[in-house]
Amino acid sequence: MNLPIPHPDPMPLPGPLWLLRTLLLLTFFLHVLFMNCLLGGTAIALVCTVRRKSSAFSARLADDLGRLLPSVFAFTITLGVAPLLFLQVMYGQLLYSSSILIGVPWLAIIGMVVLAYYGVYFFSMKGPEPNGKARAVLALVVLLLATVAFVYSNNFTLMLAPERWLDLYHRHASGWNMNWSEPSLLPRYLHFVLGALAVSGLGLVAMGLRQQEGGYRQWLVEQGSLLFTGMTLLNFGVGFWFLVKLSGPVRLAFVGGNGFATALLGIGLLLPLAAVAHLIMAKANKSPKRQLAIGVSCGTLTVAAMVLMRDFLRNLVLAPYFNPNQLQVAPQWSIISLFLLLFVAGLATLYYMLRKVAIATKMQAANAQKLP
Amino acid sequence: MNYPVWQLGFPGGLLIAAVAVLHVFISHFAVGGGAYLVLTERRAYSHNDSELLGYVRHHSKFFALLTVVLGAVTGVGIWFTIGLVSPEATSSLIHTFVWGWAIEWVFFFVEIAAALIYAYQWDTLDRQIHLIIGWIYFVVAWASLVVINGIITYMLTPGRWLETRNFWAGFFNPTYWPSLWIRTAMAVALAGIFGLVTAMWEPSALRERVVRWAGGWLVLGVAALLPLSRWYFHDFPAYARAYFSGIYPAVHHALLGAVVCAEVALILALFALLRPKRMNPVIVAVLLLAGIGVMGSGEYLREFSRYPYVINGYIYATDVRVGQIEGIAAKGVAKTSPWVEGSADNPHTYGRELFAMECGSCHSVAGYRAMGKFTRGWDAKFGSEILLHLPVVRETMPPFAGDEHDRAALGSYLASLAPATPSGANEKQLGQQVFAIHCALCHSVSGQRRPLDLKGTDPEAIAGMLGTLGDINPDMPPFTGTDAEGRALAIYLSSPK
Numbered sequence: 001m002n003l004p005i006p007h008p009d010p011m012p013l014p015g016p017l018w019l020l021r022t023l024l025l026l027t028f029f030l031h032v033l034f035m036n037c038l039l040g041g042t043a044i045a046l047v048c049t050v051r052r053k054s055s056a057f058s059a060r061l062a063d064d065l066g067r068l069l070p071s072v073f074a075f076t077i078t079l080g081v082a083p084l085l086f087l088q089v090m091y092g093q094l095l096y097s098s099s100i101l102i103g104v105p106w107l108a109i110i111g112m113v114v115l116a117y118y119g120v121y122f123f124s125m126k127g128p129e130p131n132g133k134a135r136a137v138l139a140l141v142v143l144l145l146a147t148v149a150f151v152y153s154n155n156f157t158l159m160l161a162p163e164r165w166l167d168l169y170h171r172h173a174s175g176w177n178m179n180w181s182e183p184s185l186l187p188r189y190l191h192f193v194l195g196a197l198a199v200s201g202l203g204l205v206a207m208g209l210r211q212q213e214g215g216y217r218q219w220l221v222e223q224g225s226l227l228f229t230g231m232t233l234l235n236f237g238v239g240f241w242f243l244v245k246l247s248g249p250v251r252l253a254f255v256g257g258n259g260f261a262t263a264l265l266g267i268g269l270l271l272p273l274a275a276v277a278h279l280i281m282a283k284a285n286k287s288p289k290r291q292l293a294i295g296v297s298c299g300t301l302t303v304a305a306m307v308l309m310r311d312f313l314r315n316l317v318l319a320p321y322f323n324p325n326q327l328q329v330a331p332q333w334s335i336i337s338l339f340l341l342l343f344v345a346g347l348a349t350l351y352y353m354l355r356k357v358a359i360a361t362k363m364q365a366a367n368a369q370k371l372p
Numbered sequence: 373m374n375y376p377v378w379q380l381g382f383p384g385g386l387l388i389a390a391v392a393v394l395h396v397f398i399s400h401f402a403v404g405g406g407a408y409l410v411l412t413e414r415r416a417y418s419h420n421d422s423e424l425l426g427y428v429r430h431h432s433k434f435f436a437l438l439t440v441v442l443g444a445v446t447g448v449g450i451w452f453t454i455g456l457v458s459p460e461a462t463s464s465l466i467h468t469f470v471w472g473w474a475i476e477w478v479f480f481f482v483e484i485a486a487a488l489i490y491a492y493q494w495d496t497l498d499r500q501i502h503l504i505i506g507w508i509y510f511v512v513a514w515a516s517l518v519v520i521n522g523i524i525t526y527m528l529t530p531g532r533w534l535e536t537r538n539f540w541a542g543f544f545n546p547t548y549w550p551s552l553w554i555r556t557a558m559a560v561a562l563a564g565i566f567g568l569v570t571a572m573w574e575p576s577a578l579r580e581r582v583v584r585w586a587g588g589w590l591v592l593g594v595a596a597l598l599p600l601s602r603w604y605f606h607d608f609p610a611y612a613r614a615y616f617s618g619i620y621p622a623v624h625h626a627l628l629g630a631v632v633c634a635e636v637a638l639i640l641a642l643f644a645l646l647r648p649k650r651m652n653p654v655i656v657a658v659l660l661l662a663g664i665g666v667m668g669s670g671e672y673l674r675e676f677s678r679y680p681y682v683i684n685g686y687i688y689a690t691d692v693r694v695g696q697i698e699g700i701a702a703k704g705v706a707k708t709s710p711w712v713e714g715s716a717d718n719p720h721t722y723g724r725e726l727f728a729m730e731c732g733s734c735h736s737v738a739g740y741r742a743m744g745k746f747t748r749g750w751d752a753k754f755g756s757e758i759l760l761h762l763p764v765v766r767e768t769m770p771p772f773a774g775d776e777h778d779r780a781a782l783g784s785y786l787a788s789l790a791p792a793t794p795s796g797a798n799e800k801q802l803g804q805q806v807f808a809i810h811c812a813l814c815h816s817v818s819g820q821r822r823p824l825d826l827k828g829t830d831p832e833a834i835a836g837m838l839g840t841l842g843d844i845n846p847d848m849p850p851f852t853g854t855d856a857e858g859r860a861l862a863i864y865l866s867s868p869k
Contacts, residue, residue, distance in 0.1 A: 002710065003710075004376075004710035004711055006374040006375050006459075007374055009463045009464060009466075009467045010693075011464065011467040011468065011537070012467075013467070014467060014468070014470050014471060014539075015470070015471065023474075070488075071488055074440055074444075074484050074485075074488060075484070077444060077445065077448065078444070078477075078480060078481050078484050079481075080448075081448060081477055081480065082474070082477050084448075084451070085466070085470060085473050085474065085477065086470070088455070088462075088463070088466045089466050089467060089470045092459075092462075092463045092466060093374070093375075093463070095455075096375055096455050096456075096459035096462065096463065097375055097376060097459075099452075099455055099456055100375060100376045100377070100378045100456055100459065101376060103378045103380075103456050106452065106456070107387075107449075107452055107453065107456060109452070110391075110445060110446070110448065110449035110452055113445050113448075114441065114442060114445045114446075117441045117445065118437075118441060121437060121441070165376070166710070166711070169376045169711060170713065173376070173377065173378070173379040173728070174378075174379050174380060174381065175378050175379075175380070175456075332471055332539050334539075334540075335471040335472065335475075335539050335540075336471055338471075338475065339471045339474045339475050339478070342475050342478050342479075343474075343478050345478075346478040346479070346481060346482050349482050349508060349512075350481070350482060350485055353485060353486060353489055353505055353508065354485075354489075356497065356501050356505070357489055357493055357496060357497065360493070360496040360497050360498065360501070361496055364495075364496055
């Protein structure tokens with residue numbers, strides 16, 4: 001079949017593939033963690049504002065989230081830029097094509113993100129008694145973020161399906177398309193959204209672990225564990241649906257056809273189970289901190305496994321059309337070295353700034369306690 | 373050719389311009405505003421001015437809300453938009469500068485963190501540490517300009533990169549330094565403008581102090597723009613400098629707009645310094661508009677100066693690489709691009725697809741830079757012939773990429789956009805219309821642009837020349853009008869008044 005896949009750029013890759021892929025996966029993993037906490041966090045904040053009158057802890061959590069979410073939003077975006085950059089250099093000819101085909105919803109992401117971002121700030125600045133308007137804005141934010149996620153699911157499945165491109169192009173060259181005919185679209189989207197809610201449950205547990213006050217701390221841990229467990233169990237079903245909807249050979253790779261893919265799937269199933277087990281066991285434990293931390297770590301590692309699985313799935317689906325290993329490579333070592341140097345310097349600066357804030361916050365809390 | 377074309381119904385370049393102007397306006401403020409914040413904070417401490425400190429606190433929240441949200445997201449928006457409109461060029465930029473962008477991302481990351489800490493940790497951090505965070509913010513924000521400036525200027529003046537394909541040769545290109553300083557001056561001016569914006573929300577005594585302080589920033593920035601602009605435009609490629617001579621009205625208007633807006637900004641800035649009490653929100657709104665005017669005009673002039681390229685000497689505005697033109701001319705578009713539908717059955721549809729591919733990035737059918745305006749009265753043959761001479765018709769136009777069959781289809785489509793048969797009450801009027809259709813794209817009768825001053829020449833001799841245009845000048849297409857139209861044209865040229 002003659003597929004309209006554009007030729008890759010005639011210029012060689014400016015860095016070794018292993019480095020580009022490592023950076024892609026590392027930054028995407030971090031992006032997903034923040035993105036999950038953002039999507040899940042806004043949904044949790046919405047529920048909390050609804051329940052704030054009946055539950056003091058809900059009211060408190062809504063306040064805490066109001067303070068946290070703007071920063072979470074900022075880092076979701078910042079951490080999203082890097083993987084998009086490295087993805088373009090390796091898979092650009094696929095990503096540009098699919099993006100053009102769904103150009104209108106794809107570009108609308110920018111508008112939706114701006115609106116959602118300001119919505120989060122609006123909620124954050126509403127003070128301790130958010131009214132109906134703040135609730136409505138937050139509901140809109142959740143809807144916008146869920147829509148953004150859906151457009152992403154559309155594009156990242158469409159870039160893997162060049163056999164559908166010409167049809168979509170000739171139907172609407174104006175970019176008013178979506179990848180509706182992709183069988184795995186809905187389960188994939190749901191799998192990722194439920195995953196986001198589950199991870200934000202882990203975020204609540206982590207928040208709980210940092211709290212001093214017993215009642216609120218325990219409530220956060222309980223609610224977070226419950227959310228993670230519930231969403232994870234649901235996701236086993238949705239994940240199975242996703243697997244079933246993958247094309248035959250690709251699915252086969254994950255169930256024995258390919259050792260690495262199967263092992264990844266196995267790890268992806270075992271890690272969340274381990275996380276759930278630790279969170280449940282922690283409940284009966286008198287000093288559950290360590291167990292909770294292990295639970296949160298297992299849950300976080302699940303995300304890493306999923307990121308690797310997603311990457312493997314992409315390369316598997318693309319194998320008949322394109323393999324980045326075939327691209328010519330001419331590393332720009334001088335500028336790569338400078339990047340790595342500045343990357344470390346950037347992390348050090350970040351550490352310095354956050355450390356200064358942490359020390360100052362601690363001192364301020366200690367001073368507040370000293371006051372009569 | 374390689375990619376599908378996003379057919380919006382208007383040129384994609386307009387969309388890039390809209391997103392880009394909004395972004396650069398805020399992002400330059402994000403750079404200069406960083407220095408403004410930290411220096412105003414220091415000033416408040418050294419003058420022991422608690423009111424001024426209160427103002428900086430408010431300003432820092434406004435700053436974060438505008439730059440961290442709208443500034444950052446529209447930056448990603450430019451990326452999305454250029455990928456949709458010029459995928460080939462975007463891919464090329466990414467392949468050349470991915471590590472430059474990766475470095476900018478590091479700065480961006482630190483910048484966002486520093487901006488949020490600076491704006492929201494006033495009560496937590498010790499003064500000295502807070503100032504240090506402010507300086508960190510400014511340094512990384514300016515450093516991100518240092519990086520992106522290399523990529524933007526490379527597109528206009530890639531310099532030795534064209535031969536070496538070397539990152540540094542492209543990055544430190546001929547317009548790198550003037551552009552960096554002109555953008556830095558713009559950042560200082562915008563810091564002043566936005567300083568005036570937030571000053572309007574302060575009580576009058578404080579407002580006066582802030583207006584004077586912010587006005588100083590504006591004067592400094594705008595005053596520096598003038599000499600820097602001269603340096604910047606001096607380093608433009610010679611062909612691009614010719615665009616500024618008045619042959620393109622849009623360029624002339626943009627240049628005029630930039631100068632007028634800068635002058636307005638300078639006058640109002642001096643007014644702010646001398647009469648701070650009289651500064652009011654309406655004047656500040658005018659200043660904001662003037663700032664957008666300078667920024668928008670400057671970016672337009674830079675983008676226009678790149679024509680016919682999007683990456684000078686390497687990729688045309690049609691998203692076709694210079695090296696591809698010959699191959700496409702030999703094979704034809706239908707065999708080069710998988711995105712066009714068959715040509716034999718429906719030449720009109722094929723012509724429309726070619727229009728989207730070859731013309732759509734800059735022209736629309738009936739809206740912005742409408743082609744119907746230029747092709748009024750064309751016949752299919754003329755349309756096909758003129759496509760061979762596009763870079764002569766306008767220096768800003770890339771050559772047509774396609775074979776004879778493609779030219780015929782696109783020529784026929786162009787001729788169908790605004791069909792009209794020349795007619796007139798007398799031969800001279802008819803001749804005037806024929807001139808408008810067949811000659812006026814490149815010539816004027818006695819104006820600046822390639823004047824065809826044949827006044828007094830024997831009409832018979834002119835009519836004879838019409839049959840041998842290609843011999844007179846190989847850049848001329850043959851005359852495709854009827855004999856009667858040729859005669860009328862000859863009479864008109866012989867005595868145009």
